[in-house]
Amino acid sequence: MSESPVAPRHVYLVDGSGFIFRAFHALPPLNRADGTPVNAVLGFSNMLYKLVGETDADHIAVIFDASRITFRNRLYDQYKAQRPEAPPELIPQFRIVREATEAFNIAQVEMVDYEADDLIATYARLARAAGAIVTIVSSDKDLMQLVGDGVAMYDPLKQRAIGPDEVREKFGVGPEQVVDVQALCGDSVDNVPGVPGIGVKTAAELINTYGDLETLLSRAPEIKQPKRRQSLIDFAEQARISRALVELKSDVEVPVPLADLGLRPSDPGKLLGFLQAQGFRQLASRVQTRHPGAVPTAAAPMAAPSEAAPSAASSSVAPVAIASDTPQPPAQVEKRYELVQTEADLDRWIARAEAEGVVAFDTETNSLDAVLAELVGISLAVAPGEACYIPVGHVGEAAAGELNLSGAERPPQIPLDTVLARLKPLLEAPAVLKVGHNAKYDIQIFRSYGIEVAPVDCTMLLANTLEAGAHGMGMDELALIYFDYETIKYKDVAGSGKSHKGFAAVPLEAARDYAAEDADITLRLHRLLKPRVGRERMATVYETIERPLMPVVAAMERAGIKVDRAELLRLSADFGERMVDYEKEIHVLAGGPFNIGSPKQLGEVLFEKLGLPGGKKGKNGAYGTDAGILEDLAQTHDLPRRVLDWRQLAKLKSTYADALVEQINPKTGRVHTSYSLAGAATGRLASTDPNLQNIPVRTEEGRKIRRAFVSEPGHVLMSADYSQIELRLAAHVAGIEALKQAFRNGDDIHAMTASQVFGVPVEGMDPMVRRRAKAINFGIIYGISGFGLAQQLSITPAEASEFIKAYFQRFPEIRNYMDETKAFCREHGYVKTIFGRKCHLPGIKDSNPARRAFSERAAINAPLQGAAADIIKRAMIRLPARLAAEGLKARMLLQVHDELVFEVPESETERTIPVLKEVMEGACAPVIELSVPLVVEVGQAHSWDEAH
DNA sequence: CGTTTCACG
DNA sequence: GACGTACGTGAAACGT
Known part of the structure; x- marks a missing residue:
């Protein structure tokens, strides 16, 4: 292969061996058809594909290690000696990765007796000599010594560039001094000895002081710290050997000339x-x-x-087993999707559904907002591959976007009233199970047409019950995971963004294919998942919590809550005016105008223009400017405080005052949120469009927004919230005796904790001490870490660790709970609440310690957060019926994790309160008897703020 | 479309 | 000893 002699301008050198190891540990196991493991090959191939697609390089090569033994072993026989053998699953992949490189038609180089790093160093030197710039694709710290002067590194996994600044961040010195630092601190992975007792920090300090290794070694006697001085004198030779080991050889007689690395088109x-x-x-x-x-x-x-298996599925849930469970993969079943345009056809499909006893259904509408939405069509599926679409609201194509001047004709459809009249008996028939995906939405739609769909199963909730946390629960994603099937996407039939035309304008054939497929997939998912829920002992969670919650939440969404529009408008104007004042002041303080809302510009003003202390922190090189940082800076300068004030108003104005006005429903005059039942992995609900679970409450300015949530005339808003529910559950679940007793006594729990941990009496306690104990209690729920607690309390991690130690000593049961929960999660890949709800945590086995620690904390938190979610859901299910049975008209409007908000006639408030308390406090019965009492506090007023 | 910030429990 | 930090969410704004 002769290359045209084009002078190289940009040379890419890919650290192949480094990448294989990283990909192997980063990706879940994956085998090809013959059983050969290929996860590292997949990672490698994906990386090459991306790289080749994106790069502007004209020369590129993948460099491999040829063997374990190299010239460095002759310098120091222990070099890389204690490194474990490659795992057996990785060994066959070394060969395949080279085949992959070949398939991509990319040059590859390896050489006996040299490491890949030496070849990379050599090519980098050659490329620079030829006038080209160099990008080393690797994140290996051993290559960082090459950075600078036209040589950069690029980490393909994190997709970030590594330049001199990043090197300095890691080693505390510039690239040219990295070798000296490494010579001192050594490297336990590669078994480079370095000097005992010297880590990266100390090494950098020394090199920065003395300039380079030799100067340092010669002036070692001057060093003040006796231990350090002696080490440097005793181990000077070892430091020199270490330096020789880490310094890369850039004059290797490479087997392939640089000119032959030219980028070649692939076949x-x-x-x-x-x-x-x-x-x-x-x-x-x-x-x-x-x-x-x-x-x-x-x-x-x-x-x-x-x-x-597709990578999305390769989590802890054994996708292969699921796939083999698949009754009929869609691809193998003939699809018969029918367009229903006559009453006779409609009756035929209804008869089929009744005969089957199970029918999957889906509604197509002109809006995602269930309160406003109007029916455009309905699809039904009665058997795999047998589905139909009944259009009821389609318009002529031309009529969609523009004025229907030509009177583009409406395609032939059965009148909506006729369709609804025929479908009503089927949808309400107790003997016919209706199956939807996100059925809450369809229940809402039909309810707005006077049809109470029942009984209903929801495949999204079934999947969530089985595999919450393992993957998303959208139908497209489930079809791909369970059936390896790519569904037709909504945006492909109806367009998106600017070209969105609304489903009513979609031609009938395309609408049929899309809508009928949705019902078809829903039916297939149901056949797969419903039996699994029983087999895997998850039927109680699904049948007693998730399924009955659907109609209850649908009713809450439909009820909505009244907001005082005029008040919100006043607030918006007020916030806006004050923002203008702040803005002027800020620009004066900054010495010129800039966009305060841009963290980037703000960071530059604070840390460069004004030169305030602090500086970079982000991995993207951006300055951090969050409230914590600005709060610290406020001690030094006036500007940060003003920015904090401005930000608060900006947030309140845009996210709340303005957005809520926009969200007032023109039909009802109220705001209707949408609750996601399968959104949070822990079992919590999530509120969207708008999110009514994060209405401000912690600051006075913020509470003005909450004051605009009001009751109808003659009513009050009543708020009932569980007191300390997660901490009570922690006491119960972990069996913390002292905590349980305190809750039984009705003690001030944070004061009690403070008294135990810090050994001070509860009487006359310093509020600061109680605050610390409160933070520790929260920390327990979150899977405490010294760093997290330190940050929360603005103390050092060492102090925080002392607090935690003291806590564990006083309440030893918590430690057992944490250890057992982590062990259970590692073994099973999920954790469970006392009600049996599962939360999967695929990251628990991650080879990255940080990500694994993250999952461990989540594993500790999920059973507590999840049990609290179970309890309030159980209360929500019982409340409407109990209130009705008591003859009360209270309507449940909102749920905010541990709080329920009701609208109650003023005349009934006295009688309503005890009912709410009784049902909510008794929500665990009869399945669980808690060893601590649950306490619910109730407040009432004409606004939500005052109801607390 | 990803990142940063901030609102809530 | 490295990893990069408290758990769970959603929305708005910026900037590529």
């Missing part, structure tokens, strides 16, 4: 053949999309690529 057929042979379907299809004509040329004599 799409060959690449496709390789990818398909590994079973990398996603990547193969992307290649195919880019090269439509490509035909895979046989690469390996292998069976058809089979279940190398």
